[in-house]
Amino acid sequence: MSNNVDTIIETIAAPASAGVAPVRGGPFARFAGLRWGDYLGIAPFFLFAILFLIVPTLFLMVGAFQDSAGNFTLQNIVSLGTPEIFSSFWISIRVSAASAAMGAAFGLILAFAVIRGRLPEAIRSTVLTFSGVASNFAGIPLAFAFIATLGRLGIITLGLRYAAHFDIYRAGFNLFSFWGLTLTYCYFQIPLMVLIIAPAIDGLKQEWGEAAATLGASTPQFWRYVGLPVLWPNLLGTLSLLFANAFGAIATAYALTGSTLNIVPIVLYAQIRGDVLNNPGLGAALALGMVVITALANVIYLVVRTRAERWLK
Amino acid sequence: MADEFLRIENLVKAFGANTVVKGANLAFNRGEFITLLGPSGCGKTTILRMIAGFERPTAGTILVEGSDISPLPPNQRKIGMVFQAYALFPNMNVEDNVGFGLKIAGMPREQRRARVEEMLALIGLPGYGKRFPFEMSGGQQQRVALARALAPKPRMLLLDEPLSALDAKIRVSLRQEIRSIQRDLGITTIFVTHDQEEALSISDRIVVMSAGNVEQVGTPFEVYNRPATKFVATFVGTINTLNAEVVNPASKSVSVDGHTFSVPKLPEGLSGRVSLTLRPEAISLGKPNGQDIVLNGRVSEVSFLGSVIRLRVDLGMNSLSLDTFNDQHTPPPALDQPVEVSMSSSDILILPN
Amino acid sequence: MKRSTKFWAWVVFALGVLYFLLPLIATIQFSLSIRRDRLTFDAYSNVFLQPEFQQTLTYSLLVGVAAIIIGLLIVVPAAYFVRLRAPQLRPIIEFVTLLPLIVPPIILVFGYIRLYSSSSILPLTNSSLGTNILLTLGYVALAMPYMYRAVDTGLRTIDVQTLTEAANILGANTVTIIVRVIFPNIIVAALSGAFLTLAIVVGEFTMASLLNRPAFGVYMQNVGANRAYEPAALAVISFIITWAAMGMIQLLARFAPKTQRT
Numbered sequence: 015m016s017n018n019v020d021t022i023i024e025t026i027a028a029p030a031s032a033g034v035a036p037v038r039g040g041p042f043a044r045f046a047g048l049r050w051g052d053y054l055g056i057a058p059f060f061l062f063a064i065l066f067l068i069v070p071t072l073f074l075m076v077g078a079f080q081d082s083a084g085n086f087t088l089q090n091i092v093s094l095g096t097p098e099i100f101s102s103f104w105i106s107i108r109v110s111a112a113s114a115a116m117g118a119a120f121g122l123i124l125a126f127a128v129i130r131g132r133l134p135e136a137i138r139s140t141v142l143t144f145s146g147v148a149s150n151f152a153g154i155p156l157a158f159a160f161i162a163t164l165g166r167l168g169i170i171t172l173g174l175r176y177a178a179h180f181d182i183y184r185a186g187f188n189l190f191s192f193w194g195l196t197l198t199y200c201y202f203q204i205p206l207m208v209l210i211i212a213p214a215i216d217g218l219k220q221e222w223g224e225a226a227a228t229l230g231a232s233t234p235q236f237w238r239y240v241g242l243p244v245l246w247p248n249l250l251g252t253l254s255l256l257f258a259n260a261f262g263a264i265a266t267a268y269a270l271t272g273s274t275l276n277i278v279p280i281v282l283y284a285q286i287r288g289d290v291l292n293n294p295g296l297g298a299a300l301a302l303g304m305v306v307i308t309a310l311a312n313v314i315y316l317v318v319r320t321r322a323e324r325w326l327k
Numbered sequence: 328m329a330d331e332f333l334r335i336e337n338l339v340k341a342f343g344a345n346t347v348v349k350g351a352n353l354a355f356n357r358g359e360f361i362t363l364l365g366p367s368g369c370g371k372t373t374i375l376r377m378i379a380g381f382e383r384p385t386a387g388t389i390l391v392e393g394s395d396i397s398p399l400p401p402n403q404r405k406i407g408m409v410f411q412a413y414a415l416f417p418n419m420n421v422e423d424n425v426g427f428g429l430k431i432a433g434m435p436r437e438q439r440r441a442r443v444e445e446m447l448a449l450i451g452l453p454g455y456g457k458r459f460p461f462e463m464s465g466g467q468q469q470r471v472a473l474a475r476a477l478a479p480k481p482r483m484l485l486l487d488e489p490l491s492a493l494d495a496k497i498r499v500s501l502r503q504e505i506r507s508i509q510r511d512l513g514i515t516t517i518f519v520t521h522d523q524e525e526a527l528s529i530s531d532r533i534v535v536m537s538a539g540n541v542e543q544v545g546t547p548f549e550v551y552n553r554p555a556t557k558f559v560a561t562f563v564g565t566i567n568t569l570n571a572e573v574v575n576p577a578s579k580s581v582s583v584d585g586h587t588f589s590v591p592k593l594p595e596g597l598s599g600r601v602s603l604t605l606r607p608e609a610i611s612l613g614k615p616n617g618q619d620i621v622l623n624g625r626v627s628e629v630s631f632l633g634s635v636i637r638l639r640v641d642l643g644m645n646s647l648s649l650d651t652f653n654d655q656h657t658p659p660p661a662l663d664q665p666v667e668v669s670m671s672s673s674d675i676l677i678l679p680n
Numbered sequence: 681m682k683r684s685t686k687f688w689a690w691v692v693f694a695l696g697v698l699y700f701l702l703p704l705i706a707t708i709q710f711s712l713s714i715r716r717d718r719l720t721f722d723a724y725s726n727v728f729l730q731p732e733f734q735q736t737l738t739y740s741l742l743v744g745v746a747a748i749i750i751g752l753l754i755v756v757p758a759a760y761f762v763r764l765r766a767p768q769l770r771p772i773i774e775f776v777t778l779l780p781l782i783v784p785p786i787i788l789v790f791g792y793i794r795l796y797s798s799s800s801i802l803p804l805t806n807s808s809l810g811t812n813i814l815l816t817l818g819y820v821a822l823a824m825p826y827m828y829r830a831v832d833t834g835l836r837t838i839d840v841q842t843l844t845e846a847a848n849i850l851g852a853n854t855v856t857i858i859v860r861v862i863f864p865n866i867i868v869a870a871l872s873g874a875f876l877t878l879a880i881v882v883g884e885f886t887m888a889s890l891l892n893r894p895a896f897g898v899y900m901q902n903v904g905a906n907r908a909y910e911p912a913a914l915a916v917i918s919f920i921i922t923w924a925a926m927g928m929i930q931l932l933a934r935f936a937p938k939t940q941r942t
Binding site for chain 2: 219221222224225226227228229230231232235239240243244324325
């Protein structure tokens, strides 16, 4: 499932209010100054978060270090290195990286075209609205849509075959493959990129370009010395976010490539369904691996974003 | 003999149906500090941007040192510009910002470094080279912007409301600094502002603009004391307006709220209503001291401003604003106190509307 | 130089339109092509007539509504109290709302299965009702970042502090304030979050499938495995539902109440 970006951006960009609690020391200093009624209001939230977000995840993470008898072991982690598991991680990484790179590249170009390409204003707002919706288009329906487009009986496949006498399947293309999946993932990666990078492009002040011009810089020189360096942190961070986004996605892959492409979520799914690995601990280890990777990518995104924001304050 | 540097001929700029600059003709000499002064929307910034090359004139020519610069793109005009929002490049520190124009021009690193240090000393921020824009105050950033614009030794300097975003105190000190740097370097400078006090205090000449038209070009003294139009008189400084009725065109006598006096400056044969304008400092409180007009009225407002006391005196249909100095031994007049005010007819200005 | 920028911008835009519109058009066309010779809505009628379609869609909608209600009950008081009395807790809360975005749903549901299985303290997976509850709560977790963000923004725009103080002076207690003053004013924001939740729930596959629940997403996948044209029809229906939900959010944005800030 992909992330709705307005929310992400706002969540991350919203500054923490300055706290007014008197510091009384200790880890619970934050809770000083609250009345019991307040607790009643906030409690359900924290209770829910603990019971249905934090504990299940931690429980699973801990399970990665347990063998079937419940004793501590590192065997599961070691088993992640076996060729099958390792290759599924590798495929996941490749699909995520490819769709992140393609999504970022075309998303950036599209965002530039729409914002600075001197197109009518209506186009810009339409594209941004559409991106807001399309970034949520993942899952089963997306797979069906691409099957209808580029599957063996898809509209483009047939169209090219009859109109241009060009059979893409005979030429080697296959929707149900690595590149097919990557292409499909781009359908929500590109809009995500557009949504995140649009404010950053807006933030490139017109005066910077003008100042650079009065100092003798040509347009390519402006982009080389000012434009791209200012955008660069954002680009990197968003690349990381797109990577995490693709890594955790499963529904689209399930409906499209199923088990022909053994990305990690698919393997995990099969394991949860029917313990195909004959080793519950290994499933947990897989989950741990996934979480480590997506968490790392997300942290990179957050860190890079905050640093970039500091520059542009 | 004055050396003409910049000439603007019949400059017109229209955005669709909206004509923002309606035919400007201006000539500036080398080394002059010119201010384009006027309210928002009067066209002053548009003229500046046309000189810089960011807007293309609809009609007219801009000549710098005799040659038409219109075909040149902004990055080939060798003009330095300072913006209201500083526009320092956020990804570069002060050194790199100031040296940017030099780097583009291909100056070798050692030379660049020396020039940057020279500029930082000039603006009073030596040693700030490694700082980043977000670490500096508005005033400091604007000084760096000035250094950056001047580093490549441009032939002209343009400043677009550079002080508007700054605090009042900094505004005053920075404008003096800008002026003294400009004097030292002798660079022709065009400064855009809506603040008339700013314009009066630092310019060699002021171009007062309103709604796309040039109302007057002159030194601060000329523009203030001999305003050419009513707009200039009201925009630059404060002005009093008396509505008078001509009593006898031959003897040029007029009547204001029951007082009759003659105004030699009145145009020949004028009759009916006429507006008389004069500056607050031309009016004094009390009996005349060599002045030929005395009017009676009542004090309607008293503002004690410390060294200056600002009064409003009601004459009947008209009222006058005048300033008088504080006198330690005499308290200011009370409200509703009847007073006499004196003025010289030679100080009265008759202005076309 | 200006001209060529505009040209390339149009080219890029055209390519974008192609890439994003073609699959939608293809899906619609495919869904109408079940009969070889002409375009009909037969695939749609096949689907509508299937009892599983109605059952699973109803199930998903019910679960969605439940998730919305529970979500609001959890989020609104928390957002209110944090904004009003405990701003220092904000960083913690915002971190918590980031968790569902970092932890993929498949991991979350895996954790649920492990933790709440038959041998644990809270054996939710033992019963159908328990599993339904688990699924609903899972959806609450998935939607929580968006729900919290929507409600929080709504609270910010209506200046909660002043409203609360005004109501307090007039004698209202906290519950009354929340129910009768705050909530009516953030209904628009809450609805925003609600529609987003609905959009997420209706198409969701991973959690429902692993918890063996008869949800719409699972049904869609089954149809996809067995039929050729009906999946396209389902995809179109799913798009329409998502677009409608998103459209409602945009519409609601215009009706959001704001207090004037002096």
